[in-house]
Amino acid sequence: MSVFFRALAGVLLSVSLFAAQAHDHQSAVAATGPVYHAQGILKKITPQTVTIAHQAIADLNWPPMTMQFALPPGAERASLMPGENVDFTFVQGESGYQIVSLTALR
Numbered sequence: 001m002s003v004f005f006r007a008l009a010g011v012l013l014s015v016s017l018f019a020a021q022a023h024d025h026q027s028a029v030a031a032t033g034p035v036y037h038a039q040g041i042l043k044k045i046t047p048q049t050v051t052i053a054h055q056a057i058a059d060l061n062w063p064p065m066t067m068q069f070a071l072p073p074g075a076e077r078a079s080l081m082p083g084e085n086v087d088f089t090f091v092q093g094e095s096g097y098q099i100v101s102l103t104a105l106r
């Protein structure tokens with residue numbers, strides 16, 4: 001039981017670090033466009049990108065699809081694993097779609 005709680009605390013810490021850094025980014029880009037919200041399944045994660053099989057996004061008139069999003073520099077990704085259901089927000093940046101927040105649904 002104590003091992004479980006330690007593991008859970010690690011996950012929460014990692015997610016909150018990511019959210020704090022992403023929030024700084026969001027404030028920097030908020031004036032340039034809307035923030036979109038979606039859910040999907042994390043397919044792949046690299047130091048710079050995540051690939052997500054996302055559900056339909058009505059705000060963008062997008063059907064369900066699998067696509068790549070850029071991660072903000074310095075994002076903490078340690079707690080995220082391929083195959084997990086995720087809830088995420090993103091913006092359209094100068095060079096593509098960039099993640100603002102990414103949270104595993106557990």
Ligand SMILES: [Cu+2]
Binds near residue numbers: 054062065066067
């Ligand atoms: Cu898409």
